[in-house]
Amino acid sequence: MMRTPLRPLARILHARQEGLNPDTIEKENLKLRHEAIRERARGRAQFRLLILCASFVIAFGAIGARMGLMAATEPMEPRASAPGAEIIAQRADITDRNGRVLATNITTHALYAHPKVMVDPKGTAVKLAEIFPELDPAALQRRFTDGRSFVWIRKVLSPEQMQKVHEIGDPGLLFGPREMRLYPNGMLAAHILGGSSFGAEGVHSAEVIGVAGIEKAMDARLRDPAQGGKPLTLSIDLTLQSTIEEVLYAGMSMLNAKGAAAILMDARTGEILALASLPTFDPNDRPTPIVDKTAEPGDSPLFNRAVQGVYELGSTFKIFATAQAMELGLVGPETMVDANAPMQWGRHKIKEFEGKNYGPLLSVSDVIAKSSNVGTAHIALMIGPLRQQAFLKSLGFFEPTPVELIEAPGARPLIPKKWPEIVTITTSYGHGMSASPLHLAAAYAAIANGGVAIKPTLLKREGPTTGVRVMSEKTAFDSVAMLRRVVTEGTASLGDVPGYEVAGKTGTADKPKKTGGYYDDKVVNTFASVFPASNPQYVLIVTLDEPQDDTLSETRRTAGWTAVPVASEIIRRVAPLMGLRPKLEPVAVDAVTAASN
Structure with a gap:
């Protein structure tokens, strides 16, 4: 930058020639220089003020726009969070197929303390123990006085308990809002729902997670924000579930059974309309x-006998042998087979119940009606080990059931490691191989629906269901006709429900000992039924653990005297609830009828 000198030589010389004072020239130039400096400074100051004003305008404009946006939006409760990660507290409801609530959320409070601001830690500990008897006042006092800044006291409070804590009046006691899971029907459908607990926890919120049953199996779906809180609709019907649990409990009590299970399934879709296991529990207060280690799994009320219970299911398996033989063209319903008992196979002797002999020959239909072990054994030998295994595998007996319960994958059937012909014989009448009542329900559904294997589900299905055909419609029809004879003429005569054409098969299986062999006085009894037989729509499985009927002078332990009457009462109660109209039998012209005025 060029700088103008304060005393230019040319002007100084000129001033001297004119007789002027040269110092005035310096003062004049100095004045001009100062004025230029002031002009530049004023320009910079004005520019800075302009920038500052623009910044204020932009900042206050953004704040005003944000405030306007917030004022225009609908008020929402902010989502609670804990340090480090967001806690998603909202969990979708669970409903039955008709929209009735099985599980929902309620708002409650947790109780915690800040000991450093407490006025009377000792007195507060004593008063809290009076409200919550499970708390130890001495231990609570130690936690209040050992230097901690935070202490959890209770994760869930009732309104009454919260009011009592309020009345203590200590400023160090604080409440944190949170959601918890509520099962409004108590014990009803407990083994289906399973239960829930708290996951990640913060002062103002807690994550609700499933711990068992469908709550855990569908945990991701129930917690998914993308679902928008849409309820999870199950296939079960609350009315049917309540009725079945009521009848099953009465039957278990009357027959002195250790436990019981029942499954009602739609044979066409695989939807489970009711699933019960006894003894049961309340998911609102899930037991530990x-x-x-010496106790049996079934001793716990948490054990789901319908899904986790893996039993030898006895003579209910006999229909699978006859159905496969008919499908292969080896026999027909009226084909005569060897039923001469006892049957010797190597060093093994195959006997009938109570040493009976239904032989020397029986039709295949009579083999099922009379529940002949020997007749079934001869039919199974016609099939052979490899084909028998393939057929049972197609019915789902070699894998856990795919039902939406977290316990289901662990309920794997017990399959013999080797499969010689003697295993083919024993498996044909339900011994030596163990499966769950749900496996049996799915297999009987394939017979009832015309020969298509379907997967059982606890979720309501929309639209038609497809599956793999495992037998022809004729084989399935003939099999149902044989099962109908079991009720009208055979071992399940107590299972007949007038108007509803019950068909089914009994199964009485001795319980195996842990040390090997079988008990003489302990059985697992099962009745597998389909109804109505003329147009099969539903499958009902009833299983009783160690039942016995002592109403007569002789103790009776067979399924015909235990599981069958219970199943009969269930069908009598639930069939009208499902809209099934009874099929009235025609009355003979010369029949005697009762009349009243």
């Missing part, structure tokens, strides 16, 4: 698992 039994840790005693």
Whole structure:
């Protein structure tokens, strides 16, 4: 930058020639220089003020726009969070197929303390123990006085308990809002729902997670924000579930059974309309698992006998042998087979119940009606081990059931490691191979629906269901006709429900000992039924663990005297609820009828 000198030589010389004072020239130039400096400074100051004003306008404009946007939106409760990660507290409801609530959320409060601001830690500990008897006042006092800044006291409070804590009046006691899971029907459908607990927890919120049953199996779906809180609709019907649990409990009590299970399934879709296991529990107050290693799994009320219970299902398996033999063209319903008992196979002797002999020959239909072990054994030998295994595998007996319960994958059927002909014989009448009542329900559904294997589900299905055909419609029709004879003429005569054409098969299986062999006085009884037989729509499985009928002078332990009457009462109660109209039998012209005025 060029700088003008304060005393230019040319002007100084000129001033001297004119007789002027040269110092005035310096003062004049100095004045001009100062004025230029002031002009530049004023320009910079004005520019800075302009920038500052623009910044204020932009900042206040953004704040005003944000405030306007917030004022225009609908008020929402902010989502609670804990340090480090967001806690998603909202969990979708669970409903039955008709929209009735099985599980929902309620708002409650947790109780915690800030000991450093407490006025009377000792007195507060004593008063809290009076409200919550499970708390130890001495231990609580130690936690209040050992230097901690935060203490959890209770994760869930009732309104009454919250009011009592309020009345203590200590400023160090604080409440945190949170959601918890509520099962409004108590014990009803407990083994289906399973239960829930708290996951990640913060002062103002807690994550609700499933711990068992469908709550855990469908946990991701129930917690998915993308679902928008849409309820999870199950296939079960609350009315049917309640009725079945009521009848099953009465039957278990009357027959002195250790436990019981029942499954009602739609044979066409695989939808489970009711699933019960006894003894049961309340998912609102889920008990702790039994840790005693000597105890049996079934001793715990948490054990789901319908899904986790893997039993030898006895003579209910006989219909699979006859159905496969008919499908292969080896026999027909009226084909005569060897039924001469006892049957000797190597060093093994195959006997009939109570040493009976239904032989020397029986039709295939009579083999099922009379529940002949020997007749079934001869039919199974015609099929052979490899074909028998393939057929049972197609019915789902070699894998866990795919039902939406977290316990289902662990309920794997017990399959013999080797499959010689003696295993073919024993498996044909339900011994030596163990499966769950749900496996049996799915297999009987394939017979009832015309020969298509379907997957059982606890979720309501929309639209038609497809599956793999495992037998022809004729084989399935003939099999149902044989099962109908079991009720009208055979071992399940107590299972007949007038108007509803019940068909089914009994199964009485001795319970195996842990040390090997079988008990003489302990059985697992099952009745597998389909109805109505003329147009099969539903499958009902009833299983009783160690039942016995002591109403007569002789103790009776067979399925015909235990599981069958219970199943009969269930069908009598639930069939009208499902809209099934009874099929009235025609009355003979010369029949005697009762009349009243």
